Amino acid sequence: MNYLYAAYVATWVIHGTYLAILVRKYSKIRREIESLRK
């Protein structure tokens, strides 16, 4: 049974990591836009 949950959790860990990378990139860009605006 735990194989089943392992697979589902693994799926969301992978997607989660990718989304986290995107969010981090987003905030980095936000900061750069601010510095450019000044």
Added chain:
Amino acid sequence: MSFFGITRATLAKDVRLEWRSKDAINAMLFFSLLVVVIFSFSFDPTAEESRRIAGGLVWVAFLFAAIVALNQTWARELRNQVLDAYRVSPAPANALFLAKALGNFIFVTVLEALMTPLFIVFYKLRALGPTWELLPIAALGTWALVVNGTFFAAISLRTRSREIMLPLLLFPISIPALLGMVNATTAILTGEGSARFWIALLVAYDVVFTSACLLLFETVLEAE
């Protein structure tokens, strides 16, 4: 000059330069020898086993030798940006590509011709199936590696770490061809099953990628 005239002239120039400064070819011949010897040490199979795994070993050894040769494809053109002179001239880009690919094909075939007898000796190989079929397999397989290799070598000219980039681009795309070569050779060596399907696959692979290369090479050459 006609398309094939330019191809012939470029190929003749490359072969002449290669023959004149034989250091490149000697280094690669020695490298291939090393690869064969190391493979032979790491595996010491009985006659029966060797027939089963020799196909894979031979082609991986050929792949190493090919990669080393393919990395040198554009070295001479790069040194003095001779590619710019070629691009300004009315000569078609495909003539250059075909000449380079044929040059590599000859080059890699020479390396293979040296390595094969060594493999036969070290692995006590004797094919059970129709041995003559090994020739088309070797030719089709080598061309599959060389045509894409020459093309991706041109692409990797424009990247940072050029030597590592070529295998990174070439290997994934060559998986079907590698599968074809290895299984066809094994089928011949072990005499089990026929290599017909794999030879057909190699032919399809060569046709698809030779035409793709000829269609897209100019785009790559112009993308400086």
Added chain:
Amino acid sequence: MKRGFSILAIVTALLLSFALYEALIAAPTERTMGDVQRIFYYHVPSAWTAFLLFLINFVASVVFLIRRDTKADILALVTAEVGVVFCTVVLVTGPIWARPVWGIWWTWDLRLTLTLVLWLIYVSYLVLRRFSTSSQTPVLASVLAIFGALDVPLVYFSIWFFRTQHPSPVIGGGGSLDPRMAHVLLINWAAFLCLAWLVCWTRFRLEVLEREVEEAQALESLLEGSR
């Protein structure tokens, strides 16, 4: 535009949770493999989504080569990246499923091997984009994408024949599927498609922003230079 994005986000969230419920609880338990078979509902739709994304990448690359339109190039980059993420999911859930059922982590199953090769091809595509120093990286990348796509049928047939010579267990059983299972499968696929669409949309906007900032910084450095 903003409204469309949040609607899609909500729809995706709803669909995903409903699909999760269906997969884990509502779907009938498979007789032979038992509950572990439910990995099927995540493994297979992820693969289909990945293949669809790579198809979009191929079309976008061809359109870019013909029209040199940067939107097509960004779409190609985005679908390749998100496609690789879904491929990773397939390559992770596959072995997790194979282990309890056949006792082995890896089997040269047709779909699994095809996904692995595609994963390798499109990771090399992303590596080329990162390592390229040419001002025309999109052109080189789209050429490689076309080569990658041309390779797919050849990969498929070579593995298919390779498997007939080395029979190995098939993940997800090709046989006929209980209609209710098929229903759950489709729901999951719809959920994954929405998720892919949402992530692609975000990544697309991010890439557009990144390129604009890059261009602005270039102009700024030039102005400073000549002031």
Added chain:
Amino acid sequence: MAEAQSNPDALPAVVADGVVKQFGRLAALRGVSAQFAAGRLYVILGDNGAGKTTLLRTLAGLAQPTRGTISILGTTSVRSVCTQIGYMAHPSLLYDEMSGMENLRYFAGLYGIEDDRTANDRCREVIASVKLDPELERPVGQYSQGMRQRMSLARALLNDPKLLLLDEPFSNVDSRSAQEMAVLLAQMRDRGKTLFVVTHQPGLLEDVADEFVRMDAGKIVNRNAKLRVASQ
């Protein structure tokens, strides 16, 4: 100043209209619009990074403008007139392992000069015109920098082009051969060729050039027949 023979109504050799060339972040050309009449010798001045080489490469068809259009010898598709273009760059564009004659014979083949005898005569003639010895067996790699520049110029002259693009032809060439080269360029201009010479030593061409074109930060900022005025 030698009066240029080019009749005014002749087709302009080069017409640039709002040419922009961007390399990722860097904009090498930022809006070049100009007309250059045929049969004249233009000297392109400007410090490093002003876009001189990029402009020359765009004229040679080696770089496509990101925006704007450029028409060479009456057509925007440079490829169709590439038999009429000669290009010489910083690097020698020659194979180091081959002798000068072998190099030129190979490039003659690319330009469609097929049969041996005409190719030989043409190469010998061009090599002689840059004051080098055609029979020199030494590979180009062992030439002095000056000789290599002149052999590179010979390669650019091989197809007797209407438009000649030279990037720093005089760099580290001894002054005497530089003078000879300047005379050679003037003769070619007198024979009706159009020349664009990018150089940091405009003085060498002061009394032969028709016009001095100053570039700065990707734009043409000044065009003048006199060197002194142009170089403010």
